Amino acid sequence: MASPEHIIAVGGGKGGVGKSIIATNIAAGLASSGKKVVLVDTDFGSSNLHALLGIYNPAHGFANLFQTTAINPQSLLLDTKIDNLQLICAAGDNPGSSDVDFETLNIIKNNIRSLSADYVVLDLAPGVSYSVVDFFNLAHTGLAITTPELTSVIKTFSYIRAVLFRKIGDAFRGKENLLRLVDHSNPTHADMETHSIKLLKEKLLAIDPKQVLVVETLVDSFKPCLVVNRVRYTKDLKAGDNLIQLAKKYLGVEPVYLGYLLESDRVRDSVDETLPFFIKEPDSKPGNNIHKIIDALTTKVS
Template sequence: MSAQNLFVMLQGQQVGPVSKRELQQWVRQRKVKPSDLVWDELQGVWQPISESEETRNIFLQSQTAEKIVLAIGGGKGGVGKTVITIALGMALASFGRRTVLVDADLGGANLHTFLGIEDPEYTFFDFYTMQKSSLNDILLDTSLENLKFISGACGTLGLANPKYSQKLHLIRQLKQIDADYILLDLGAGSSYNVIDFFLAAGEGIVISTPEPASIQETFYFIKTALLRKLTQTFHRHPELSSIFDVHGYFNDREATFSNKELYKKVENIDNDAASVFQGILRKFQPKLILNMVMQSEEALEGMALKTAVGEMLMLEMDYWGFIEYDEDVRNAAMQKKPFMIWNPKSRAAKRISQIVSAKLMNFSRLKSYLENKRLQRNLNRLNAKVEPTSQETIICSVNCLYWDECEYQNGGYPCSVRHLENTLRHWEK
């Protein structure tokens, strides 16, 4: 097998040829799992990427060395984006990961308010006006170990409308921060200020609620991000860049938009550009979290959106799961306190910890279970009074985040893993 000619099998789909560098980037972005396969030309067999001599070192090195920058956005306001960003950060910090929350809503900063901080000592304004030379100088502590944040500068017009070059410079500076995870809380909407940060971060999560208007705006957000990426890539190719303007794709908010038509137009003009187009489609894989789900049927809206994104935009969107509507979240917000601390045993807090352990940290089912229990203990220490929670039986379901890898699948019956709690408790010590 050539060092620059790898063929891999990702989720049952063959991809290639890809270079080792490209494969390493995918591993760092968690688009590749240890169980995914690589073709061993010498032996003539498919082997797990984490076991093949050709790729084992790539996987091991990438898993431990990469700093993760995640942008959290969404097309509609009021979907709980800031609250979820803080919750994800707190879960990561409680798992022992050095995490920084960044208020990237440069025109309407409010992350500090949700953290219960009225008047931040430093903000982006201090860095923007060169009163502080490094972003590390404006990092602020929180009540949780391993968690810091950078406050936005609300009401600063120049900072609210940065040039594209300034956005890229800011992202480069963020990547210099000494942390394992950096989470960007973006502003609402699909303006270029928001989209450019979403794309520059490298990885992005979109937050939506099940309501039709929110689903539609989320689809539009993803479509706009993709088209923005394509126009940035082909802006020096006059014939291609004009395609977007002539057909008004940016102004088309209707769900009838088909990216296949756009790809065909590019392919008819330039085959090499079409290959680059395909590469962008392969690499751009936004994640989705559905928030404030009232009924189990509403969770299916996430799968419907995933299907629409796949069919119309030719993108593979990763549906990370849903978070049920929880009064504890609202009560915590009224008290200007993160719900992860307000009640670590709430349904929303448990969902967040499951998403982080399964999707961000790729824990196995058993390790994830034990780490989630440890997270609850860590958060409980920050809040002397924890609201009571119901002890209703957890029912095994295909909607469970661990369904695909669980060996105790028994849909419709009480969760067997939950019943192992007493047996496994001594492992947590």
């Protein structure tokens, strides 16, 4: 079975921070450098990538998998007006379409893993539901997008923590007493105080000391990436530093800073023009921002 060389997930806890715009422009940038790229919409409740690329009535997409699972993933691909860039649409806006069951999600993940491409770029839904977090963890490289506002920085920190705790939870599967330390999904069963890796390790030391090493190994190998969007002033870039400090202090994780995207009318206009700004104006300031993010992605992380 074929598999993509590299899967990149673009996420971030808060809605509207620019996940879809950045995923689309990174995918377009990689495609225009000659790489074979598949952009994948995993926002089943509110898909919009097709609209960003000027495709209004997608002929097919993951919605087909909800009817029959015996589908070759390559047959779900749609061509776009950008050379080397293909798209897989999500379900659409039908009520209930975001409630994808566990089994179907697994089929979708296997489909993604078996795509034949140089790069697969996943656009994630907002929030920290397990399905979103699992798509982030499926990727070789996960990008968390934040804007400079404090609320967004805090949400993005919580997002990175949710992803890490989910990884640790996977390692604890079947051990209920350990799972409650990292599963915050059910407040009546969860240990809501365990919010830092230091505290988690202290608690593990008392219950099951062997697991401390398991946690340390997972923490050391976790390298989320960070992009700051909607930057207007130099001081906005501090948001990236603040987030990195928070992640270091509470999680022992140092996110890899990839760059920023300026607040720009060119970005907003590109949504109405249904053409990624990177394709229309690669030498514009936002176009250059994407260039730098892609350079950092392909050099700092791989």
